[in-house]
Amino acid sequence: MSNNLLLIDDDVELCELLSHWLTQEGFSITACHDGQSARQALGGPAPDAVVLDVMLPDGSGLELLKQLRSDHPELPVLMLSARGEPLDRILGLELGADDYLAKPCDPRELTARLRAVLRRSAPPAVSSQLELADLCFSPARGVVSIGEHEVLLTLSESRVLEALLRQPGEPVDKQALAQLALGRKLTLYDRSLDMHVSNLRKKLGPHPDGRPRILALRSRGYYYSA
Numbered sequence: 001m002s003n004n005l006l007l008i009d010d011d012v013e014l015c016e017l018l019s020h021w022l023t024q025e026g027f028s029i030t031a032c033h034d035g036q037s038a039r040q041a042l043g044g045p046a047p048d049a050v051v052l053d054v055m056l057p058d059g060s061g062l063e064l065l066k067q068l069r070s071d072h073p074e075l076p077v078l079m080l081s082a083r084g085e086p087l088d089r090i091l092g093l094e095l096g097a098d099d100y101l102a103k104p105c106d107p108r109e110l111t112a113r114l115r116a117v118l119r120r121s122a123p124p125a126v127s128s129q130l131e132l133a134d135l136c137f138s139p140a141r142g143v144v145s146i147g148e149h150e151v152l153l154t155l156s157e158s159r160v161l162e163a164l165l166r167q168p169g170e171p172v173d174k175q176a177l178a179q180l181a182l183g184r185k186l187t188l189y190d191r192s193l194d195m196h197v198s199n200l201r202k203k204l205g206p207h208p209d210g211r212p213r214i215l216a217l218r219s220r221g222y223y224y225s226a
Helices: 012-024 035-042 061-071 086-094 107-121 155-165 174-182 192-204
Strands: 003-008 027-032 049-053 077-081 099-102 130-132 135-138 143-146 149-152 214-217 221-224
Touching: 003 012, 003 035, 003 107, 012 027, 012 107, 027 035, 035 061, 049 061, 049 107, 061 077, 061 086, 077 086, 077 107, 086 099, 086 192, 099 107, 107 155, 107 174, 130 155, 135 155, 143 192, 155 174, 155 192, 155 221, 174 192, 174 221, 192 214
Parallel strands: 003 027, 003 049, 049 077, 077 099
Antiparallel strands: 130 135, 135 143, 143 149, 214 221
């Protein structure tokens, strides 16, 4: 069964090239070249994943990402940017992109990243809830309940939290956490995982007594404080 991919980029030639490649790799592609047509496409059945360019002719891809995250919190989104500037990368990850690639990108790497994020988006084999003190997390729904307050998580945030909650108080190595949350190893100067953890901290807030929920141990990774 092919995965439905929404490709949003104003570079028509690049879209044709990537569509040809990804179709051969088993994806079903819908290409949009501006924000308006992308919003119309997203008004129908949700795709399995989105590849979104930072720069669009009728607005910022980052603004579209904001809307995507509001309407489809768990939809996997991979950002592209011709500039590949660190600020673009950080902003995209802060707004909830699951991964990031600079253009021009190798179609093989794009395919690998998409397959990784789609594997992570599959429903967990055991959809049991994880509970710890005032926090209750449903991995299947990607929803955290803290008291009476519900928080929606992105796919990557869900994977990070699930890994930390399964061994509270014990640090999870950053590379191991990156494999679980991103489906790949971190590269040099890659802050993708750190940004997902930062977003998660903001969404969860501290414990009722003011202690942070997620802590870092130098050279050892992150852990959820019991």
